[in-house]
């Protein structure tokens with residue numbers, strides 16, 4: 001304790017030993033990071049089993065799920081046609097990480113003009 005400017009006692013932090021150790025980056029950690037970088041490019045290693053997400057479209061926000069290879073979206077278009085622009089966008093984003101049955105676009109079979117967009 002020392003005397004502060006106002007005459008009161010203030011505590012002085014003990015800075016002799018704290019926070020002086022540098023961070024050691026172990027080679028094993030570097031190996032892990034390199035492996036992660038490689039894995040991040042090898043997307044066929046990843047299989048998405050389930051998805052649950054919020055999709056903010058231009059006009060409205062929709063809840064999209066994927067479970068057991070089956071998509072669901074809360075938008076009106078999905079209710080009528082069983083697929084929609086949200087699923088199409090997600091299929092483009094996740095690509096081969098999706099289960100095979102979830103990669104199939106209904107647009108591709110039923111509406112070539114939409115699939116070409």
Ligand SMILES: [Zn+2]
Pocket residue numbers: 062073074075076077078083084085086087
């Ligand atoms: Zn939708």
